Amino acid sequence: CYSMYNLSCFVEYLMGSKKYLIVILVSMLSTTGLPYIAYLLLGIGAHTVSGGISGVIFGIIGAIGALYLFYPTQLRDIARNLGMNVLLMLFISFIVPTISLSGHVSGMIGGFVSAYIILYITKRKRQKFFYSS
Incomplete structure (x- = not known):
């Protein structure tokens, strides 16, 4: 909870509260x-539970x-420090069989994709506003 x-x-x-809430909800889902989709389509992960707050934390890391990607110079140091922690957390998720690696990776994918789409749309709206003025 502290890292969350x-x-x-x-x-x-x-990102702002509303956009952040979208990232959290997409990460949860x-x-x-x-x-679950991987289980239905490929039959993998039949005996795992992948719900939990850790997937949302990975979603925030994905965000x-x-x-x-949008602000590399401003976030370079944070990304570098966080990158090593993420690799360690994924390694632990891989080694410990009771931790859901698929849930963590899925949460990270959801957080990354939702934040990327939000940031892309926001950037396009800003560009459109400035170019139309």
Whole structure:
């Protein structure tokens, strides 16, 4: 919960409350939804549970990854420090069989994709506004 609080405050400050809420909701849904879809289509992950707050934390980390793509110079140090932690967390998720690797990766994918789409749309609206003026 401590990491959730720290990362959430940062992402909410950068994206705004409404956009941050969308990222959280998509991360929650993808943490459970993507592994379920993989089970239905491929039959993998039949004996795992992939719901939990850790998937949302990975979703927030994914959102920071999307923010880094849009603002690389401003977020370089944060991304570098967070990158090593993510690799360690994914390694632990892979090694410990009771931790849902698919839930963590799915949450990260959901957070990244939702934040990327939001940031892309926001950037396009800004460009359209400035070019039309």
